[in-house]
Amino acid sequence: MSEKIVIAGAGHAAGQVAVSLRQGGFSGTITMVGEEAYLPYQRPPLSKAYLAGEMELDRLLIRQQKFYDEHDVDVRLSTRVESIDAANRTVTSGGGEVLSYDWLVIATGSHVRRVSIPGSDLAGVHYLRTIDDVRAMQPDFQPGKNLIIIGAGYIGLEVAAVAIKRGLRVTVREMADRVMNRVVCPEVSAFFERVHREAGVDIRCNRNPNSELLGDGHVSALRAADGTEFPADMVCIGVGVLPTTDIAEAAGIKCDDGVLVDEFCRTGDPHILAVGDCTNHPNSLLGRRLRLESVHNAQEQAKTAAATICGQPKPYAQVPWFWSDQYDLKLQIVGLTGEHDQVVLRGDPDERSFAAFYLAGDRLIAVDAINRPREFMLSKKLIAQGARFDPEILGDTSLDFKELATAALAA
Ligand SMILES: Cc1cc2nc3c(=O)[nH]c(=O)nc-3n(C[C@H](O)[C@H](O)[C@H](O)COP(=O)(O)OP(=O)(O)OC[C@H]3O[C@@H](n4cnc5c(N)ncnc54)[C@H](O)[C@@H]3O)c2cc1C
DSSP states (O other): OOOEEEEEOOSHHHHHHHHHHHHTTOOSEEEEEOSSSSSSBOSGGGGTTTTTTOSOHHHHBSSOHHHHHHTTEEEEOSOOEEEEETTTTEEEETTSOEEEOSEEEEOOOEEEOOOOOTTTTSBTEEEOSSHHHHHHHTTTOOTTOEEEEEOOSHHHHHHHHHHHHHTOEEEEEOSSSSTTTTTSOHHHHHHHHHHHHHHTOEEEOSOOSOOEEEEESEEEEEEOTTSOEEEOSEEEEOOOEEEOOHHHHHTTOOBSSSEEOOTTSBOSSTTEEEOGGGEEEEETTTTEEEOOOOHHHHHHHHHHHHHHHTTOOOOOOOOOEEEEEETTEEEEEEEOOSSOSEEEEEEEGGGTEEEEEEEETTEEEEEEEESOHHHHHHHHHHHHTTOBOOHHHHTOTTSOHHHHHHHHHHO
């Protein structure tokens, strides 16, 4: 194959596309164009070990420069893909360079949702998506400082856990009535709220989002909608992300809450694929389209796209999974909630080890496992196979879960 591949973006999915193409025997040229100044890296540690100062930058990288050199992958960093000319199969980069392609892979990921409350442009107000964002936080991220986190999603809570350990005074403000309300059931939310409170984090749910940030150049306080003021040396906003579809949309590629792709990662243009956070894709296991923000999806879609290019197409069909680390707790989530009508708990929250099983009728559709790797691993398989359980038997902790799982898989 002497084809030319251009990858727009140099994040997790882009890095995996390059790796999988070479592993799949692709011998043409690969050019990866990324607007950040870093080789493809893992973002999860940004709100965990890297923020805590427990991980070196080198270890964030998915592959070192040597790998790209040895595998003849031309990585252009600090360079944006400005536009795609689908008719002529070219992209134009920030420097005005025009790159032609046989296949373009759009791997532009997602970007943070910004809030537009008064004062949100003050110094000391941060979002967390990139290595540079973590670096910008460090001067204020110091013991004794007042940190206000807006948004109690997994990133906000991970930052809270690291910050309280570092000795900051931490307040989390959430608009919804409970933490992580988009992803976990009330029982799991209540457990995490309790753990954070016990660690010293001031968690405030049901907060009116119409607050205001005050300060003279640098943020110094948050004034809530009821007029109460809270001191703030730093504010961290984590209210979700949006798919980065600007260059795709401008090129006329169909987007609807993400770049629309099929199960082979193909867009409506026969020479353009898309992978990772920026896509909206079908999942035959779940019977619907969805957009995911997870490393697993970025990696697996990248492998699918590489297989499509290498002429060995294999449809993407994965049960989504995700994790979050807070204190000594590893929360692992598999499947998607929403269509459940019942949640069955196994284990004991007081022992910081339990799992919540989401059932739609008697079918298992999702699991939140807290320090329960075995339940998590088995549940991936159970959900993929549409396993069914009697809720009473599932909730009976005198019965071994592995035996229950084996029986359900055999049924
Ligand atoms: C703090 C944090 C913690 C996370 N924790 C977890 C976790 O615990 N578990 C988990 O599964 N997932 C986690 N995620 C999500 C996970 O990191 C993402 O799902 C994953 O990075 C998606 O990979 P991607 O390659 O699709 O997108 P990205 O990693 O966002 O990469 C896209 C890249 O493309 C670049 N780009 C965009 N437009 C252009 C353009 N026009 N030209 C050139 N470059 C462009 C962007 O700057 C970016 O570098 C976390 C994310 C963050 C931010």
